[in-house]
Amino acid sequence: xxxxxxxxxxxxxxxxxxxxxxxxxxxxxxxxxxxxxxxxxxxxxxxxxxxxxxxxxxxxxxxxxxxxxxxxxxxxxxxxxxxxxxxxxxxxxxxxxxxxxxxxxxxxxxxxxx
Amino acid sequence: xxxxxxxxxxxxxxxxxxxxxxxxxxxxxxxxxxxxxxxxxxxxxxxxxxxxxxxxxxxxxxxxxxxxxxxxxxxxxxxxxxxxxxxxxxxxxxxxxxxxxxxxxxxxxxxxxxx
Numbered sequence: 325x326x327x328x329x330x331x332x333x334x335x336x337x338x339x340x341x342x343x344x345x346x347x348x349x350x351x352x353x354x355x356x357x358x359x360x361x362x363x364x365x366x367x368x369x370x371x372x373x374x375x376x377x378x379x380x381x382x383x384x385x386x387x388x389x390x391x392x393x394x395x396x397x398x399x400x401x402x403x404x405x406x407x408x409x410x411x412x413x414x415x416x417x418x419x420x421x422x423x424x425x426x427x428x429x430x431x432x433x434x435x436x437x438x
Numbered sequence: 439x440x441x442x443x444x445x446x447x448x449x450x451x452x453x454x455x456x457x458x459x460x461x462x463x464x465x466x467x468x469x470x471x472x473x474x475x476x477x478x479x480x481x482x483x484x485x486x487x488x489x490x491x492x493x494x495x496x497x498x499x500x501x502x503x504x505x506x507x508x509x510x511x512x513x514x515x516x517x518x519x520x521x522x523x524x525x526x527x528x529x530x531x532x533x534x535x536x537x538x539x540x541x542x543x544x545x546x547x548x549x550x551x552x553x
Contacts, residue, residue, distance in 0.1 A: 366546060367545055428480035
């Protein structure tokens with residue numbers, strides 16, 4: 325079975341400081357992992373994905389995530405937050421054996437203070 | 439450059455009424471899916487399709503029907519709406535369901551309220 329746990333429902337940072345959004349996953353098979361972002365009243369957009377290549381994945385807008393199998397984690401980071409990063413972020417898992425289903429975490433709302 | 443188009447954007451129903459949420463994509467994607475988004479629960483898969491004529495259930499299929507007669511369209515039907523179906527619904531499509539690109543393209547959502 326596959327599942328995702330996002331450890332923080334809300335994260336608040338100041339503009340210019342680092343961002344860390346935490347995600348742990350559970351998967352019976354080799355996972356593919358994704359981060360999506362949702363701005364208010366919008367659909368979701370892919371930030372980055374891990375599909376068994378390099379464990380450090382770079383995405384759009386300066387975000388990156390590291391796949392750590394031993395810790396079953398896929399945390400999202402950014403060195404310096406911008407006001408435009410304020411949004412909700414979703415960690416998602418799928419498996420190589422059943423790519424038809426994506427399992428979403430419950431989301432982390434990022435607030436960026438000026 | 440339409441991408442994934444959902445209609446309507448907003449809808450209010452009374453308990454027991456039926457309606458169809460429309461989803462259309464112009465990217466020739468084989469994979470299409472419907473999710474519902476509820477506060478604190480992320481997105482949950484309702485139904486999905488891997489091509490015309492092929493559909494399957496997701497995590498929360500009860501109360502919803504789908505069909506896929508063309509590659510472009512994947513409507514979601516509520517036969518007898520219940521207040522528990524009040525939610526924001528998202529349609530998403532993908533060229534390849536995960537393996538090749540892993541990218542789901544989302545519509546902007548349909549907000550449904552059932553009174």
